Amino acid sequence: MKTKKRGKRFSKEVYTDEQSSFISNPEYVAQHIVETILDYKDFKSAVELCSCVGSTCIQLAKKIDKVIGIDSNPDRVSMARKNAELYEIDNVQFIHGDVLDSDLLKSIDADIALLDPGWSTRVMDRSSHVSDIDATQPSLRDMFNLTKQYVTNDIVARVPATFTCATLKELGNCKIENIVIDGMVVFKVAYFIGDMEECSEEDIVFE
């Protein structure tokens, strides 16, 4: 178990719609993910598939030279661009597109990919979370396979609390972090970076 400092959900008045304010990655978790991936390797470029209003991309862009976010909701892409301005970030590009579009993925140059498909609009209500890799929106399996084929083998996925090593084993071995906020696992982050001999899980407690 690791204990980390829990900051504000967002340190600025970010642009969001009602749903994205719930499904967005809290800024302090995004910062933790960025630190963790940079502990693996000094990645210079990153793409986030399903970037929503840009929460994770903005934190990535503070530490990584070139960042791209892709989302199919045009309003969220506009909000993500405004949020990047709010945070005075100019090394992130937000693209309106479908993350299952192989032509789009072929055009992306990135050392690491973060996958953040939808899996619930009620993040704190575990009973609403999907429980397999084909049930996310879009399918995590499809996103993962296309990313490996066209972009990079180094992949991180934000997944529901219902996912375990058994759920993710078809994609490969990974390190799973259970993100604990207010005493409960609200979601997990799975790191498929480099070769791992087995799957492991660890609690990351934000307090």
Ligand SMILES: C[S@@+](CC[C@H](N)C(=O)[O-])C[C@H]1O[C@@H](n2cnc3c(N)ncnc32)[C@H](O)[C@@H]1O
């Ligand atoms: C869980 S949210 C992502 C949260 C975000 N990564 C963050 O850091 O806050 C899921 C996003 O997936 C987008 N989405 C769903 N289907 C998509 C598709 N086929 N292509 C691109 N984006 C898609 C939705 O518009 C939504 O914004």
